[in-house]
Amino acid sequence: MRVKFEHLESIRSLALVGATGLVGQEFLSLLTEHHIAIPQLKLLASKNSEGATVEYGEGEAQVEVLNENSFDGVDAAFFTVPSDITAKYTPIAMKANCLVVDDSSVFRMQPEVPLIVPEVNGASLRAFEGLLVATPNCSTTPLVLALKPLADTYGIKRVVVSTYQSVSGAGRKAYEELSEQTASLLNGASFEPAVFPHQIAFNLLPQIGKVTENGDCDEESKVVAETRKILGLPDLKITATTVRVPTFCGHGLSVNVELEKDFTDEKEIREIFDKTAGLKVLDQPSMHIYPTNIECIGSDPAFVGRVRRDRSVRSGLNLWVIADNLRKGAALNALQIFDTIFNYRRMA
Amino acid sequence: MRVKFEHLESIRSLALVGATGLVGQEFLSLLTEHHIAIPQLKLLASKNSEGATVEYGEGEAQVEVLNENSFDGVDAAFFTVPSDITAKYTPIAMKANCLVVDDSSVFRMQPEVPLIVPEVNGASLRAFEGLLVATPNCSTTPLVLALKPLADTYGIKRVVVSTYQSVSGAGRKAYEELSEQTASLLNGASFEPAVFPHQIAFNLLPQIGKVTENGDCDEESKVVAETRKILGLPDLKITATTVRVPTFCGHGLSVNVELEKDFTDEKEIREIFDKTAGLKVLDQPSMHIYPTNIECIGSDPAFVGRVRRDRSVRSGLNLWVIADNLRKGAALNALQIFDTIFNYRRMA
Secondary structure: OOOOOOOHHHOOEEEEEOOOOHHHHHHHHHHHHOOOOOOEEEEEEOHHHOOOEEEEOOEEEEOEEOOOOOOOOOOEEEEOOOHHHHHHHHHHHHHOOOEEEEOOOOOOOOOOOOEOOHHHHHHHHOOOOOOEEEOOOOOHHHHHHHHHHHHHHOOEEEEEEEEEEOHHHHOHHHHHHHHHHHHHHHHOOOOOOOOOOOOOOOOOEOOOOOEOOOOOEHHHHHHHHHHHHHHOOOOOOEEEEOOEOOOOOOEEEEEEEEEOOOOOOHHHHHHHHHOOOOEEEOOEHHHOEOOOHHHHOOOOOEEEEEEEEEOOOOOEEEEEEEEOOOHHHHHHHHHHHHHHHHHHHHHO | OOOOOOOHHHOOEEEEEOOOOHHHHHHHHHHHHOOOOOOEEEEEEOHHHOOOEEEEOOEEEEOEEOOOOOOOOOOEEEEOOOHHHHHHHHHHHHHOOOEEEEOOOOOOOOOOOOEOOHHHHHHHHOOOOOOEEEOOOOOHHHHHHHHHHHHHHOOEEEEEEEEEEOHHHHOHHHHHHHHHHHHHHHHOOOOOOOOOOOOOOOOOEOOOOOEOOOOOEHHHHHHHHHHHHHHOOOOOOEEEEOOEOOOOOOEEEEEEEEEOOOOOOHHHHHHHHHOOOOEEEOOEHHHOEOOOHHHHOOOOOEEEEEEEEEOOOOOEEEEEEEEOOOHHHHHHHHHHHHHHHHHHHHHO
């Protein structure tokens, strides 16, 4: 089930923008894990990280401060930085003819920017001649991996999704905040929430991101809009409730799907999922076999289990889906996008 | 919003069966908090707790071992023990003419046994002449509190619920397991899961209880069947996915409801909830005001927030509901049932 890269060796120079963040670190781990040798690898970060080093390969590597000349002569760049830095530096990179894969939400919904999960809609990059591709929100990616084969086989009438999102989705400081608050609580020490608006240790925060006009929070709007775009179903009926939970890594999703055409039984659905690239089925609940954060952390695929008919509606289906939000939810997906594009460029 | 008891003083002797458990402890805390003086309070537990003492009032009280004579001359008993002990001793209590409120799932679905959340269907106890009443599953209680006013005002077409359940719902040993595993992980020590089938610290377990014939787990079947019974809607279309999360106390629910008749706007729904006994609205998400475990722990009502129109369906509504599973989910609800019955008995 491990992803294989075949065309990354053609990248002579690659910039990682956000090298000190959790996703940046995961990106570097993947390069090491897959023995991908990039002749010129530029590790970039904002001024706050000046002088920092990051773990890479068997040692440490120096981080450079991002500037207006950072992309001169660079083939490809992966951006995983806050939206304001993304908005400022992606045009500079593109002007230098650098292919950008961006992990922020800045460009995802722009019609001319492909929003890609390679297993789902990577083929749409075949004729791509642009310089900017977006990778989806870390909750959207596992969702579309599970929905795509259902949409293709049965058609989808409506989706109701509730998420269980780990703190690493909110970055390194959020990760540290869960760790520190947990230790404080176990030690009876006091603390002040800093990254999250409330205590996150042993607590549930049923809102992620700012509230939008229609009452949804940002994360809910992203899941809805991005799912529609990636599946190519602009009118898909879908609603989301996004919740932050006190886990470090892995975003879980309770997914309820109403299909257009009925399925025979759960076995049929599991067989379809079994054949789906990027998905792994773990579904023997009577033996306590179902996907949890422990299974997904450090693994490539999105996991699916608890496949059950929902008898409250015709052709209803309940699923539990979970994926490593740093890996398939971000860094791995970005590398797969590069691999896909360089493959098509090679064939062109 | 605090519950008031008015008729508990007429209980001369009360047995608490399961005095050493988390729910038993909450029951005793409530008696103290409300200055309810029961002339004869019997604290009962199984043989495993022989010689144990429990916190009560300003000191400690001795626990007696449950036996076949425990209910002689006892007016009322609250059972909060495993199903096998419940099944054995409730007939003995009833034979002694003792009124039993039972927290287990043994009798809940028996047609002749009232299953009661007083704010929702307490009035059905008016003509009750039996000796056994059941209190619902700790996830069902907050759910029906939120659904009842919607069913009354608009009618309900379908419900999709996903739960975020704390470990205290699985008892004292589960509570300790989360605490110990968390400390072990922070200290880099190893551990073996004992109560839960997998690590629960910083992990999500998308299954609660055994798998039933149709693929649902026990907890999911309970939520579905009990909600139908309490709302008096035997054909209610409802599906549930129940997930254990690493929180100590408080069961959260992401609730999607399709109403029969449409509502004007979210404000209308909030106003209806505001007038509903047993519910408290916390819903100003732009100011990070929404219910979390911190708000609900030690509080009487179920909390509701994130009230949002779901545009994926006609008359759709998303809600976030959370309640203290030991309190309104168990001990408080049981005390309210006693209060309701003794009130009706007084009026009879």
